[in-house]
Amino acid sequence: MIGTLLSGDLPRSKVLSVVMVAILLGLALAPFLFPGTRALNTAATICVFIVLVASYDLLLGYTGIVSFAHTMFYGIGAYGVAIMLDRMPGSWAAIGLGVAAGLAVAVALALVIGLFSLRVQAIFFAMVTLAVASAFMILASQLSGLTGGEDGLTYRVPRVLTPAFKLFQDKLFGVRVDGRIVDYYLVFFAALALFLLMLRIVNSPFGRVLQAIRENPFRAEALGYRTVVYRTVANGLGAGMAALAGVLMALWQKYTGPDTTLSLGIMIDILLMVVIGGMGTLYGAAVGAVIFILAKNYLQGLMGAASEALAGLPLIPHLVHPDRWLLWLGILFILSVYFFPTGIVGRLRK
Amino acid sequence: MTTPEPPVLETRDLTIRFGGHVAVDHVSCAFQRGTLTAIVGPNGAGKTTYFNLISGQLPASAGSVTLYGEEITRLGAPQRTKRGIGRAFQLTNLFPNLSVRENVRLAVQSRQNAGFDLFSMAARHEELIEMADHYLARTDLLDRADAVAAELPHGDQRKLEVAVLLALETDVLMFDEPTAGMSVDEVPVILDLIQHIKADETKTVLLVEHKMDVVRSLADRIIVLHNGALVADGVPAEVMALDVVRDAYLGTGSGGGDDDA
Numbered sequence: 190m191i192g193t194l195l196s197g198d199l200p201r202s203k204v205l206s207v208v209m210v211a212i213l214l215g216l217a218l219a220p221f222l223f224p225g226t227r228a229l230n231t232a233a234t235i236c237v238f239i240v241l242v243a244s245y246d247l248l249l250g251y252t253g254i255v256s257f258a259h260t261m262f263y264g265i266g267a268y269g270v271a272i273m274l275d276r277m278p279g280s281w282a283a284i285g286l287g288v289a290a291g292l293a294v295a296v297a298l299a300l301v302i303g304l305f306s307l308r309v310q311a312i313f314f315a316m317v318t319l320a321v322a323s324a325f326m327i328l329a330s331q332l333s334g335l336t337g338g339e340d341g342l343t344y345r346v347p348r349v350l351t352p353a354f355k356l357f358q359d360k361l362f363g364v365r366v367d368g369r370i371v372d373y374y375l376v377f378f379a380a381l382a383l384f385l386l387m388l389r390i391v392n393s394p395f396g397r398v399l400q401a402i403r404e405n406p407f408r409a410e411a412l413g414y415r416t417v418v419y420r421t422v423a424n425g426l427g428a429g430m431a432a433l434a435g436v437l438m439a440l441w442q443k444y445t446g447p448d449t450t451l452s453l454g455i456m457i458d459i460l461l462m463v464v465i466g467g468m469g470t471l472y473g474a475a476v477g478a479v480i481f482i483l484a485k486n487y488l489q490g491l492m493g494a495a496s497e498a499l500a501g502l503p504l505i506p507h508l509v510h511p512d513r514w515l516l517w518l519g520i521l522f523i524l525s526v527y528f529f530p531t532g533i534v535g536r537l538r539k
Numbered sequence: 540m541t542t543p544e545p546p547v548l549e550t551r552d553l554t555i556r557f558g559g560h561v562a563v564d565h566v567s568c569a570f571q572r573g574t575l576t577a578i579v580g581p582n583g584a585g586k587t588t589y590f591n592l593i594s595g596q597l598p599a600s601a602g603s604v605t606l607y608g609e610e611i612t613r614l615g616a617p618q619r620t621k622r623g624i625g626r627a628f629q630l631t632n633l634f635p636n637l638s639v640r641e642n643v644r645l646a647v648q649s650r651q652n653a654g655f656d657l658f659s660m661a662a663r664h665e666e667l668i669e670m671a672d673h674y675l676a677r678t679d680l681l682d683r684a685d686a687v688a689a690e691l692p693h694g695d696q697r698k699l700e701v702a703v704l705l706a707l708e709t710d711v712l713m714f715d716e717p718t719a720g721m722s723v724d725e726v727p728v729i730l731d732l733i734q735h736i737k738a739d740e741t742k743t744v745l746l747v748e749h750k751m752d753v754v755r756s757l758a759d760r761i762i763v764l765h766n767g768a769l770v771a772d773g774v775p776a777e778v779m780a781l782d783v784v785r786d787a788y789l790g791t792g793s794g795g796g797d798d799d800a
Contacts, residue, residue: 196660197660390658392661394659395656398654410596412646413707
């Protein structure tokens with residue numbers, strides 16, 4: 190049962206199994222374990238990024254494709270739903286239409302980019318994706334009539350997903366189950382389903398071909414696999430998954446703007462999460478997303494507390510001042526790459 | 540040499556130029572079913588390049604390749620493999636971080652056209668795994684099936700290269716120095732296999748080989764390439780006696796030395 194659900198791709202390490210179960214339970218029970226808006230927001234962001242980072246791992250870790258356009262596809266999914274909800278506030282039909290349109294645009298664009306540039310060298314493909322993503326970001330901020338420009342779009346989601354909605358009259362385990370929590374579970378279960386779907390894809394005969402292409406594209410061709418076709422399909426799949434992650438983020442934040450979906454900053458974050466977690470494992474995407482987003486959201490607060498506690502000492506309070514949080518995040522990254530070149534999951538599976 | 544049966548594979552004036560250098564120069568040759576043709580010649584004669592033109596790793600500058608009378612000159616390597624031209628490489632060319640079994644299983648999977656199945660579990664396609672194991676058994680590799688390909692000793696990697704080729708189940712099998720760098724006691728395993736394929740009489744085998752004793756024992760026919768051109772073609776005893784062959788090839792040191800590179 191669990192074997193089928195995980196497509197036979199078990200964590201293969203006791204520590205990793207424990208970590209994965211902890212992540213799953215932590216996210217599944219987040220509204221009850223960690224009440225509060227901020228904690229729930231962090232949990233939802235983690236869910237979305239697990240999908241987003243895993244879909245990037247499909248490209249980078251499994252197929253060996255370096256793309257910088259992943260946030261573009263993420264943005265297309267988010268904007269699809271945002272634009273539709275902007276026109277038809279609070280409507281489920283708008284969400285349906287937005288998902289369909291976002292998916293179609295993202296996959297079609299990915300297939301076109303793939304067919305035109307995946308037959309050439311990897312570096313060239315990376316440059317093309319960077320150029321297309323930059324162009325798209327400018328386009329999104331210029332077409333303000335459609336996208337809200339730099340300000341982005343703020344819209345109303347169906348009432349069931351808003352705090353005004355109450356699922357039960359009474360509290361459940363001391364928590365009022367409102368639309369916010371319904372929204373969270375929508376994100377959580379969608380993310381879980383998408384993650385398991387990707388786990389299935391990488392363990393399918395198709396997924397095995399992707400790994401073969403990553404290992405030795407020349408040999409894969411000689412075996413009869415047309416690498417351009419496989420790479421292009423993988424690119425389309427990754428883009429579709431990223432767009433769905435964007436949809437979830439749009440439904441959670443009720444706001445979509447260029448900085449929260451299209452920025453290259455997020456692209457770098459995705460890259461860091463894949464590398465820290467461990468490329469080509471999918472579990473690494475989950476571990477990387479959890480660590481990175483927790484660090485991003487709570488490192489500053491922790492450092493502020495530490496800085497105050499150590500107020501009397503020379504120099505040290507300055508080093509742990511909240512303003513230095515990026516420095517510490519950088520150090521964390523360098524240490525993790527230095528000590529775990531195959532990522533945390535690669536290390537745990539040794 | 541007229542045979543009633545049309546050739547399986549034929550090259551006509553097959554040529555490739557790299558800048559001013561003509562690496563394969565108007566080579567015309569037909570290969571019959573059930574035969575084993577050895578392609579010999581000194582290093583740099585264009586043997587591997589000729590192979591690359593036939594199996595589609597390189598595009599021809601001029602001339603044609605036909606398989607069962609159908610021109611395949613413009614097709615890429617994957618399409619040619621699907622149509623029945625299988626190739627083992629001179630420099631071991633595997634999926635280094637995948638298991639030995641997975642290397643062969645991928646070939647079986649390609650043969651079965653199962654690559655575009657996205658939603659089933661590869662590990663549950665037992666018939667593919669069984670077929671992979673069958674070819675591993677034939678090449679004496681079954682007990683190493685779970686090892687990572689890169690960790691195999693050189694001789695076993697050469698065997699795996701052959702196992703992968705067999706698993707493709709193509710009509711044409713091309714071996715590019717299959718025993719290069721193998722220890723003396725490992726060579727017979729590979730030679731037995733090639734002998735078996737030849738005895739099958741449904742396959743067309745092309746073999747690039749430096750060891751003249753191997754060529755002599757296996758080949759029905761030898762063609763000699765020199766500076767990219769076909770300079771001799773005939774049964775082994777005849778070809779080996781030719782002056783041009785002695786000068787071009789045998790003179791460089793015969794007696795089974797493995798001068799690859």
